[in-house]
Amino acid sequence: MPEDSLVPEKTTMKERILDFYRDFGVARLIIFAFLLFLLASALFLKLPMEQILSSVLTRFGMNGILVLAMIPSIQSGAGPNFALPLGITCGIVATTLSIEFDMAGFSGLFFSIGVAAILGAITGFFYGILLNKVKGQEMTVGTYFGFSIVSLMCIFWFLAPYKSPEMIWPYGGSGLRVTIAIQDRLGKVLDNFLSFDIFGVTVPTGLLLILAFFCLALWIFSRTKTGIALSTVGSNPRFAESSGLNVNRYRIIGSSISHALGAVGIVVYAQSFGFIQLYMAPLFMAFFAVASILIGGASLKRATVTHAIIGTFLFQSILVVSMPVANVVVADNIADVIRIIISNGIILYALTRREIGGDVS
Amino acid sequence: MTGPRLEMKNIRKDYFGNKVLKGINIAVEPGEVHAIVGENGAGKSTLMNILFGMPVIHSTGGFKGKILFNGKPAPSSSPEDAMALGIGMVHQEFMLLPGFTVMENIKLNREPTIPNIWSRFLGDKMKTLDIQKMRKDARASLEKLDLGIDEMLKVAGLPVGFMQFIEIARELDKDNLQLLVLDEPTAVLTEADADTLLETVKRLSKQGISVLFITHRLDEVLKISDKITVLRDGEQVATMKPEEATVGKLAELMVGRKIQAVTRKDKCETDMECPEPLLSIRNLHVEMPGEELHGVNLDVVPGEILGIGGLAGHGKIGIANGIMGLYPSTGEIVLNGKPVPLNNPIAALNSGMAFVSEDRRGIGLLLEDSIEMNIIVQAMQSQGKFLKKGIIQLMDFETSRRHTEKMIKDLDIRCTGPDQLTRRLSGGNQQKVCIAKALTLEPRVLFVSEPTRGIDVGAKRLVLNLLVELNRKAGVTIVMTSSELAELRSVCDRIAIIYKGRLEGILPPDDSNERFGLMMAGALTHHMKEVS
Numbered sequence: 007m008p009e010d011s012l013v014p015e016k017t018t019m020k021e022r023i024l025d026f027y028r029d030f031g032v033a034r035l036i037i038f039a040f041l042l043f044l045l046a047s048a049l050f051l052k053l054p055m056e057q058i059l060s061s062v063l064t065r066f067g068m069n070g071i072l073v074l075a076m077i078p079s080i081q082s083g084a085g086p087n088f089a090l091p092l093g094i095t096c097g098i099v100a101t102t103l104s105i106e107f108d109m110a111g112f113s114g115l116f117f118s119i120g121v122a123a124i125l126g127a128i129t130g131f132f133y134g135i136l137l138n139k140v141k142g143q144e145m146t147v148g149t150y151f152g153f154s155i156v157s158l159m160c161i162f163w164f165l166a167p168y169k170s171p172e173m174i175w176p177y178g179g180s181g182l183r184v185t186i187a188i189q190d191r192l193g194k195v196l197d198n199f200l201s202f203d204i205f206g207v208t209v210p211t212g213l214l215l216i217l218a219f220f221c222l223a224l225w226i227f228s229r230t231k232t233g234i235a236l237s238t239v240g241s242n243p244r245f246a247e248s249s250g251l252n253v254n255r256y257r258i259i260g261s262s263i264s265h266a267l268g269a270v271g272i273v274v275y276a277q278s279f280g281f282i283q284l285y286m287a288p289l290f291m292a293f294f295a296v297a298s299i300l301i302g303g304a305s306l307k308r309a310t311v312t313h314a315i316i317g318t319f320l321f322q323s324i325l326v327v328s329m330p331v332a333n334v335v336v337a338d339n340i341a342d343v344i345r346i347i348i349s350n351g352i353i354l355y356a357l358t359r360r361e362i363g364g365d366v367s
Numbered sequence: 368m369t370g371p372r373l374e375m376k377n378i379r380k381d382y383f384g385n386k387v388l389k390g391i392n393i394a395v396e397p398g399e400v401h402a403i404v405g406e407n408g409a410g411k412s413t414l415m416n417i418l419f420g421m422p423v424i425h426s427t428g429g430f431k432g433k434i435l436f437n438g439k440p441a442p443s444s445s446p447e448d449a450m451a452l453g454i455g456m457v458h459q460e461f462m463l464l465p466g467f468t469v470m471e472n473i474k475l476n477r478e479p480t481i482p483n484i485w486s487r488f489l490g491d492k493m494k495t496l497d498i499q500k501m502r503k504d505a506r507a508s509l510e511k512l513d514l515g516i517d518e519m520l521k522v523a524g525l526p527v528g529f530m531q532f533i534e535i536a537r538e539l540d541k542d543n544l545q546l547l548v549l550d551e552p553t554a555v556l557t558e559a560d561a562d563t564l565l566e567t568v569k570r571l572s573k574q575g576i577s578v579l580f581i582t583h584r585l586d587e588v589l590k591i592s593d594k595i596t597v598l599r600d601g602e603q604v605a606t607m608k609p610e611e612a613t614v615g616k617l618a619e620l621m622v623g624r625k626i627q628a629v630t631r632k633d634k635c636e637t638d639m640e641c642p643e644p645l646l647s648i649r650n651l652h653v654e655m656p657g658e659e660l661h662g663v664n665l666d667v668v669p670g671e672i673l674g675i676g677g678l679a680g681h682g683k684i685g686i687a688n689g690i691m692g693l694y695p696s697t698g699e700i701v702l703n704g705k706p707v708p709l710n711n712p713i714a715a716l717n718s719g720m721a722f723v724s725e726d727r728r729g730i731g732l733l734l735e736d737s738i739e740m741n742i743i744v745q746a747m748q749s750q751g752k753f754l755k756k757g758i759i760q761l762m763d764f765e766t767s768r769r770h771t772e773k774m775i776k777d778l779d780i781r782c783t784g785p786d787q788l789t790r791r792l793s794g795g796n797q798q799k800v801c802i803a804k805a806l807t808l809e810p811r812v813l814f815v816s817e818p819t820r821g822i823d824v825g826a827k828r829l830v831l832n833l834l835v836e837l838n839r840k841a842g843v844t845i846v847m848t849s850s851e852l853a854e855l856r857s858v859c860d861r862i863a864i865i866y867k868g869r870l871e872g873i874l875p876p877d878d879s880n881e882r883f884g885l886m887m888a889g890a891l892t893h894h895m896k897e898v899s
Contacts, residue, residue, distance in 0.1 A: 229761055229762045230759055231747060231760040234740075234762060237736075238748070245731070245732065247712065248730050249716070249744065250715075
């Protein structure tokens with residue numbers, strides 16, 4: 007008897023298309039259409055497609071981990087981590103330390119990544135304690151916390167007793183420069199690792215591998231007891247309490263992992279970029295990461311590794327492709343304007359969207 | 368004035384096909400105190416919401432029937448209309464601004480004003496408040512209630528009893544007040560305060576104000592009302608004069624239902640025959656807002672279904688929530704000879720107790736997660752089930768899937784599969800998921816609170832049958848809390864009634880309606896004394 011009681015809900019083709027449309031989201035459809043339009047324009051304008059595609063791959067790898075950093079934060083119920091500049095700052099400190107200790111190549115990279123992860127986890131722990139005191143306001147508090155920490159670190163950059171002549175101002179001899187070149191030390195060590203060309207497109211194998219490694223680690227984590235507890239806490243804190251979970255503790259864990267990933271993310275980003283940027287540079291970096299994961303289909307309460315991957319790819323592709331197209335069609339610099347419109351527009355859309363819910367009628 | 372002040376004719380109302388009022392007729396004369404009594408969910412509040420034109424009525428499809436006020440049809444489309452007609456309502460929950468003074472609360476939005484320079488240019492809104500007149504008016508309304516309180520005190524920090532009077536004073540201050548609706552005004556008052564309030568109500572009615580008085584305290588009703596209407600399940604069971612009524616009769620009318628005694632074990636009829644208790648609760652205090660418990664002693668016998676009944680707000684819900692560690696509590700819990708620490712959900716879950724919460728959507732479920740996740744996550748986190756062995760505690764998808772499929776089959780959960788989100792299930796199936804979640808913990812004692820709340824009629828029976836089956840076949844001892852007495856009487860072996868945070872008594876399910884009604888109103892012992 008129970009066999010035939012398991013009648014699946016009737017779904018017609020139309021409903022299925024509608025469901026897909028709903029799951030995919032209007033915003034993602036528009037973004038996707040826009041990307042196709044840009045690609046078509048690029049082809050039409052006979053822009054060097056190989057170069058564009060290589061660039062898409064590189065930027066995808068550069069930004070991927072920063073976007074992954076959003077996942078633990080969203081899953082633990084604190085929304086996207088708008089305070090990412092905190093983690094990013096930790097990563098920059100780690101990188102400057104590796105230069106100060108005169109390290110280069112893989113040893114420098116792994117040292118930076120290791121120190122970044124530890125610093126990020128520690129600061130994330132304290133930030134998590136703060137977040138537990140402002141439940142429901144995480145996004146606003148996070149945004150301003152990020153702004154504050156960037157400004158505070160400006161003092162640090164200026165006063166910290168670094169000695170390496172590669173980093174300090176050439177005159178005066180104290181304080182770090184705004185932009186520090188690291189081409190000779192960490193520059194593209196990952197990008198060039200096992201990299202190869204195919205149809206003229208350069209594949210940054212090492213970069214993609216390390217992104218894949220972190221995706222896999224996060225995916226496995228989401229299937230562990232702790233990972234499942236984390237997402238339980240995020241989706242219904244009262245349910246979690248009734249299951250005996252310490253909600254505040256898991257929110258702190260989420261914050262720690264998020265900031266550790268942010269710190270590692272900026273090291274990977276910097277090695278590909280070839281520079282580290284200090285002072286006000288990290289100010290808006292959280293917004294691009296937030297926008298990426300939201301484009302990928304995450305909501306303010308649910309995010310998966312897939313969302314991060316799809317989102318990063320869409321967001322970065324648009325940037326990479328729109329830049330040369332816009333430069334030819336309109337004027338210089340319009341690409342950056344588009345980037346800001348897209349990222350802030352997406353965040354706005356996600357914030358105004360009624361949270362998924364809606365009762366069974 | 369001739370004719371009744373208020374007439375409500377053949378009032379009918381349904382919420383999405385669920386009939387909550389089935390043709391109510393009420394007439395209130397000028398100066399009459401008309402009491403409306405009934406259990407929770409009998410439709411008292413809905414009736415008053417209709418009278419007062421509350422938005423909740425109109426947003427759910429309006430109502431059928433006619434309301435006449437002083438012989439004229441009343442529009443009753445919004446609270447403002449009702450107030451303009453001269454209907455005042457004192458709600459169950461206080462609607463006062465704590466940071467404002469008594470005077471300001473009484474006169475809010477009806478302040479007398481004096482013109483000043485600015486108001487000439489910027490309109491009436493800029494006029495100065497006439498504080499002296501406000502004080503005088505407020506004083507006058509407070510005098511009417513015999514309340515010697517300073518009108519300039521802030522409301523915050525006043526005793527609860529005073530707040531109730533301030534609410535009434537506010538209504539009295541409206542010049543055109545002709546009908547005052549009091550929704551369970553004595554529920555939060557001490558006895559002395561309640562007596563003063565009843566006196567006041569009598570005095571008001573002598574001044575020609577009609578009063579609609581909603582309560583389930585039966586002795587009050589007999590004391591002050593001129594007419595009594597009893598509602599049960601949305602039906603008007605009786606309207607009578609207090610001379611014709613007794614507490615016993617009202618109680619029976621209020622509760623009376625044809626009870627279908629379905630299945631009951633003929634064991635453990637009285638406490639005397641009971642074997643060693645499986646779970647014993649001693650002096651349990653629970654601080655659950657709105658459902659506080661003040662020292663309950665209760666024993667649960669192995670293999671029984673123990674019902675816990677009582678009116679809303681008296682603390683019956685608090686028992687399970689307290690024992691399971693969801694609200695701060697003190698007392699002693701002994702399960703199977705071992706003490707169970709309180710305020711510790713994990714310890715409660717691991718000791719062999721499980722809980723199906725009354726707040727299904729708020730606490731019971733992860734609405735955005737799959738059925739599978741809902742069923743297994745509690746057992747995984749508290750008991751470490753469904754995990755693979757190893758340093759990293761990875762979830763074991765195979766056993767969890769197998770278990771979920773078994774639960775879906777055993778409990779007959781209608782769904783598209785283990786991956787369906789619980790948000791998309793109907794109420795009855797969601798409740799089954801909650802029960803499956805609890806069963807996954809393999810409990811000795813299963814607490815079930817309000818198992819049929821918000822479930823349609825057909826599914827109610829299914830859920831209850833499931834509980835009986837679990838009890839009979841799997842031998843799970845069940846403690847079931849419910850506001851629906853009929854439901855408790857149809858499945859339970861014994862029914863404990865909670866009144867004012869304490870155990871009032873335990874009755875067999877086939878005891879008379881009268882005794883149940885009296886016990887729930889806290890009047891049984893009192894009544895017995897009177898009889899003897």
